[in-house]
Amino acid sequence: MAHAVEVTRRDRSSAALRREATRCDDGRVACRILAIAHVLDGMSRTDAARCCGMDRQTLRDWVHRYNAEGIAGLADAPRGGRPPALTREQMAELRGVVLAGPDPARHGVVRWRCVDLCDQIAERFEVDLHERTVGKLLHRMGLSRVQPRPHNPKRDLDAQETFKKNFASLVAEALPLHAAGKPIEIWFQDEARVGQQGTLSYIWAERGSRPAVVRDDRHDSAWLFGAICPERAVGAAVVMPWVSSEVMSVHLAEISKVVGPTSHCVLICDGAGWHQSGERLTVPHNVTLLRLPPYAPELNPIENVWEYLRGNYLGHTVWDTYEQIVEACCTAWNAFVNNTERLTSVTTRQWAKVTS
Known part of the structure; x- marks a missing residue:
């Protein structure tokens, strides 16, 4: 039978050791400290060891380590183990x-x-x-399986970087004379088709299973035209049965109403045909269009808004009528724009800043 080893180190009282145990991040080390504290309080070695989840011989070994090195000696020594498979x-x-x-x-x-x-x-x-x-x-290595984001093979990364780098100067060049001296609001605009051929999004399920969710095979749809001003955390949207310059004009008029009364809006949008200035497109006096580089939807945060709406409001649903689709679009959009913190988080882009 092993003889008990006296705790000869007296630089900490039992109360001080208990305080150290409460601060210790390693539960095993904390138990060893408490065992030493129990011994200092006069508890038998057998009871002290049992209270802290070890046997008497193990406690004896930790007392040796504590006497020699203090609390530092109660930590686990590095283990050699098997060498890594790869350097x-x-x-x-x-x-x-x-x-x-x-x-x-x-x-x-x-x-x-x-x-x-x-x-x-x-x-x-x-x-x-x-x-x-x-x-x-x-x-x-910090890697995991993720859903990739598609991109057009014709995209030009250099053009995108140039657009972001020169954004302030591009805005200044696009502004009309009557906007001089006015506060500038940066808005982003896009449109998304929402319909019976719905979206399937990720759900929680048992590992290895492939759960079934409803998806309609009919083709009624509506177009949700949306625009967001991240700095003011406001938005404007219309739902229409098709896309055209006339419909875009209606959306621009809706955006114009939300722009600040003394401000001028620079609306970032892609180069779709119905976004092009022409006889059929009516651009309000307080709105200026600024085109994104070709094949660069990743620069438009509205794309993230569509992903959020489909994943949380517009997926896994069957609509029997066009009116139900319109109502679902309005409900989803209003839920998003009313959550101003979420709106700002999803749509803010640090490169899209200008000084008025």
């Missing part, structure tokens, strides 16, 4: 491979699966890993 440099290289994606002509797949990455790791590093291990490595 830090190899992990960085693998992360780059994953983010770059496969070359369909070379790799024969259009997206990486864990089994494909097993082959890549074996080829590059001569290390054989199981699919589950590869999945754990990906999570350790």
Whole structure:
């Protein structure tokens, strides 16, 4: 039977040790500190060990460590363990491979699966890993499976960066003379089709299952024209059965009513035909249109609004009539614009700033 070891270190009282235990982030270390405190209070070694989830011999070993090193000696020593399967440099290289994606002509797949990455790791590093291990490595690198955002193959990233960098000067060039000296409001505009061919969004379900949700196969639809001013957290929308310059004129008139009485609106929109100035498009005196670069919907935060509305209000629903679709659009839009904090969070873009 092992002899009890006296606690010879007396730089902390039992009360002080208990305070240290309450501040300790590691529960195992906190239990060891409390066990030492119980011993200092005169509790038997057997009872002190049992109260703190250890046996008497283990407590004896921690008393030795405490006498020699204090509280620092109660922490777990680093464990050697099995060396990592991949070095830090190899992990960085693998992360780059994953983010770059496969070359369909070379790799024969259009997206990486864990089994494909097993082959890549074996080829590059001569290390054989199981699919589950590869999945754990990906999570350790901060990667997870996400739904990608589509983009047009004709997009010009340089043009988009130039637009954001020169946004203030583009606004200044677009403003008419009568807007000089007025406060400038930046608005974003777009339109979305909402109809019986609805959207399916993510839901919670049992792992490995594929739950069924309703989706209509009819084709009645409406067009929701929406515009947002992130700085003022206000919006304006109309719901119409089609898109045209005349309908766009109605929407512009609605936006004009919401613009501040002494302000001028710069409306950011894409290059759709019904957005083009012409004889059929009536632009109010307090609104100026500014076109986005071609194939650049990611610059328009209204795209995020449509995603939010479809995911939370307009998906997984069957509408029997056009009137029901219109009512659903109005309800969804009003719910969004009335939540000013959410509106600002979704639509604010730091590059879209100008000084009046």
